[in-house]
Structures are given as structure tokens and as C-alpha cells.
Amino acid sequence: MFENIGEIVVLFWRTLRALPFAWRQRRKIFEQFFEIGNASLLMVCILSFFIGAVTALQTGPVLVERSMSSAVGGIVGIAMAKELAPVIMAILIAGRIGSAMAAEIGSMRVYQEIDALRTMNINPIHYLVLPRLVAIAIALPMLVVFAILVGWFGGAVVAEANNHIAIPFQAFFSDLRDIVEVKDVANGVFKSFCFALIIGSVSCHQGLATIGGPRGIGRSVTKAVVNSIVLIVIFDYVLTRVLLK
Amino acid sequence: MMNDLANNRSGVGLQVRGLHKSFDGQEVLKGVDLEVMPGEIFVIMGPSGSGKSVLLKHLIGLEAPDAGEILINGELIQPDEIAGKYRMAMVFQSGALLNSLTVGENVGLYLAEHRLKSSEEIEEIVMKNLEAVGLKDAANKMPSELSGGMKKRVAIARALVVEPQLILYDEPTSELDPLSAIVIGEEILELKHRTRVTSLIVSHDRDLAFGVADRIAFINEGRIVTVGTPDELKHSGDPLVQKFLHADFKHEPQTQSL
Numbered sequence: 001m002f003e004n005i006g007e008i009v010v011l012f013w014r015t016l017r018a019l020p021f022a023w024r025q026r027r028k029i030f031e032q033f034f035e036i037g038n039a040s041l042l043m044v045c046i047l048s049f050f051i052g053a054v055t056a057l058q059t060g061p062v063l064v065e066r067s068m069s070s071a072v073g074g075i076v077g078i079a080m081a082k083e084l085a086p087v088i089m090a091i092l093i094a095g096r097i098g099s100a101m102a103a104e105i106g107s108m109r110v111y112q113e114i115d116a117l118r119t120m121n122i123n124p125i126h127y128l129v130l131p132r133l134v135a136i137a138i139a140l141p142m143l144v145v146f147a148i149l150v151g152w153f154g155g156a157v158v159a160e161a162n163n164h165i166a167i168p169f170q171a172f173f174s175d176l177r178d179i180v181e182v183k184d185v186a187n188g189v190f191k192s193f194c195f196a197l198i199i200g201s202v203s204c205h206q207g208l209a210t211i212g213g214p215r216g217i218g219r220s221v222t223k224a225v226v227n228s229i230v231l232i233v234i235f236d237y238v239l240t241r242v243l244l245k
Numbered sequence: 246m247m248n249d250l251a252n253n254r255s256g257v258g259l260q261v262r263g264l265h266k267s268f269d270g271q272e273v274l275k276g277v278d279l280e281v282m283p284g285e286i287f288v289i290m291g292p293s294g295s296g297k298s299v300l301l302k303h304l305i306g307l308e309a310p311d312a313g314e315i316l317i318n319g320e321l322i323q324p325d326e327i328a329g330k331y332r333m334a335m336v337f338q339s340g341a342l343l344n345s346l347t348v349g350e351n352v353g354l355y356l357a358e359h360r361l362k363s364s365e366e367i368e369e370i371v372m373k374n375l376e377a378v379g380l381k382d383a384a385n386k387m388p389s390e391l392s393g394g395m396k397k398r399v400a401i402a403r404a405l406v407v408e409p410q411l412i413l414y415d416e417p418t419s420e421l422d423p424l425s426a427i428v429i430g431e432e433i434l435e436l437k438h439r440t441r442v443t444s445l446i447v448s449h450d451r452d453l454a455f456g457v458a459d460r461i462a463f464i465n466e467g468r469i470v471t472v473g474t475p476d477e478l479k480h481s482g483d484p485l486v487q488k489f490l491h492a493d494f495k496h497e498p499q500t501q502s503l
Contacts, residue, residue, distance in 0.1 A: 024360075104345075107344075108343070108344075111339060111341065111344075112337050112339060112341040113341050113342070113343050113344070115302075115307050115335075115337070115341060116335070116337060116341035116342075116343070117343075118306070118307060118328065119305050119306075119307070119328060119333065119334060119335045120328075120334070120354065120355045120358070120407065121328040121329055121355075121359070122354070122355070122358045122359075127358065
């Protein structure tokens, strides 16, 4: 994986330089954006509800037992906003969208469609990579905001419904508001933006680097997902450390 | 730049000097030299694996040579400059149509992406070129709905839209029945007479080569063995060329004794 880091950075830099052409590719950006939202929204909703719920379930009884029930809302709020929603949604998107990006570009590479673009003097980075990277960089942070809200809701539902916690809905959100600040949500959204750039760059690079036939496409898809997840986890630590200051 | 290109409609002359290319230590092109005249139909024939398609990819800038030169109209050109400096088109062996676009969008892709025409003009040009290859009704179909021969004709229509100065065909009749192969051959000739484009065809289809070529080069193991008109090639003294030209399938049934 790490031998490809240089190539991924070069691809990312070339895509950044192509940003002035993004408006020309707006139709494709919108198509990709719709694809990402359409493919992921329901899954994001289910996943984040239960992550919020299980966080409340794990922490609630312990804290209530120690007369710290007012901390449950804050813990679920902070955990969802700063860590769980950005990281788990990024992993979900790497699996659903990163794999699709690598497969689509990979098959275009194998079946000479990218060569055909180049013979028409159409830059594959402008035509294929730029729309995908811009779309995922907008879509993932939006999905994460949605996931944070649904996760909080999931935590609040369990906190009220579970007999060992039994914190009323309003009290949960009141405690959450006391602890969670706008900058905590912004922190998570910024992390998800960085993760989106990682997923887009790694997956598009893997697609463009595909060699061989259908087996090569399969290998690229696997590598795109695995490499994205590894980099997400590593960058999660780095970004958390930097944003702590 | 694009306007200069658009105004220049004449076919280009092409020279290749000492082209070498290796992949993973295996030398595929071992010093290829050839010259193609403007407006000529030049066919490169040879057995499978002789380096024909690799040579073609060098000529359109998809591969960079390890050594050697490519000159267009006498001017030395780098591989990454080719597509930007000259209007070239390649008809790939598989057609290489973009599967996510309709046939019409594929044909109009060059004009749409370079914003050379309005969408109404593009539609008109697309229909005109699809009509030229007999596929006017296929504009809204997806490539997956087309047969192999239709895909190749769409690929030719896509190449025509570029109004190329040099058009490269990679095995244009492979996987086609003889009747479809004749249609493709006629398209190639018709295009030459209509636009004076320089055409370079890589093929091992003897009927196509002798039917359309002004000159034929025979390539074997990465080297050009001989170049000449179809008549000259037929009378070539090279045993390999003669063997290739006259190879025929003969099955001798085994006699079984009772």
C-alpha cells in the first residue's frame, strides 16, 4: 500500500489543479453526488441510530449507577460528533462508494475506454477523477452531519426507554447541549472531509492503476477499500491529535 | 490551438525511426522504421504478438518509446504532445465505447468535452456521422445493446467526428463476419476518398489488407520485414511473407484400417 502513496498524492495534486474545471463537470458531479446519497442514506440512517443507541447503552447504566446521569447526553453527543459518525460513515462510504469508484474506473481502464478518452485529448483526471472527488468531498460531510443527528436521536431513545438509564428525552438533549459545542460538530465534519479526499483519491488511483482482466478489477476493488480504511484510521489519529490543540 | 487544428483538414505524413519498446525485459519493438504518406491507406500486417498494436499505441501517444523517434509532417513529436497538436483518432479493436454513455453521447463526446459546438450542432453532427455508418437509429441505444460490428461502426463514427488528420484502426475486422468486414472496409475507403485522411490499419485480415491498402508493411517479431504495394507484397520473395499470405486451413482426415 505504502509504495502507492506517492502516486496517490500526485493524483490528488493533479485533481486539485483541475478544480477550476469543476464547473464544466457540474452535471457529472451532481450525478455522482446523487449516486453517493442514494446508495448510502438509508444505511447511514440505520447505522448511526444504532451506534448512538449502543453508546448510550454501554455508558448509561455505569454512569447512572455512579450518579453521573447528566454526563450520558454529553458522552453520546461528543462521541458521535467527534469520532463515531465521521469514522464509521467514512468506513461505510469506503465500502460502498470507494469500491464502486475503483470498479468503474478499473473496468474503463481494462476495456480501453480510458485510452479512448486520451486519444480524444480528454484528460481522464478532469473527466473521471475530478467529479468523483468533488462529489464525495461534499456528500460525506453532509452524510456525517445527518449521522450525528440520527445518532444523538438513537442515544436519546435508548436513554429514555432503558430501565437502567431512564433519562427523559428532554433531559438527555439538555445535558448534550451543555457539553457539545458547535466546534465539536465542525471538528467531526472537517475530519469527514479529509476522509472523503482519502477515499476518493485512493479509489480513483486504484481504478486507474488496474491491470489485467476481471480479476484485476476485483483486486483493485479490494485494495481500494482496504487501503482507504487503513488510511482513514491512521489519519483519524493524526487529525484528532492536531485538532486537540 | 483548437481553432488551428479545426482549420487544418489535410491528412498528415508520418515517419517512425528506430522505435524500440520493451515490457518487463521482453523486447516487443526492435527498431521499427516506416514512412506513411499523407492521405495514404497503410496497412501493417503480421502474425499475432508481432508488435502491431504496441506500434499503433506509440503513434497516438498511448505508449512512450524506450528509444526512437516519431515525426509528423517532418516534425519530431513527443508522445504526450501528439493528441494536442494533431487531430487523431483511433478505432480500437473492441470499439472502446464508453459503456455509461449512449451511442449518440459517445459519438459526440469529443465535441461536447472540448466545447467546440453547441448542443444542437453536436446532435446534428452525431446524426450525420451515425448515418454515414448506417446506424442512424442507434443514437439512443447503449453500447451493450449493440453487436460487435455495430460497436466498431459506432467507433468509426466517433472517430469521424474528430475530423482526423490521421486515423488508426486496430484490427477493425476482427471478430466480424465476412459481410460486416466488407462494410467496415468500404467505410475506410469511403472515408479516405471523402476527407483525404491518412489511415493506418493494423490487421492480420488478408482480404481487408489487399482490398483497401495503398501500401502494406509486414511486421514480424518487432521488426518491419518488408514494405510495398499489395502487388509487390504478393510477389515478395520473403518466405515468411509468402507463408503468411498463403496459409490455409487443411485438414487431412486420418484413414483408419479395420
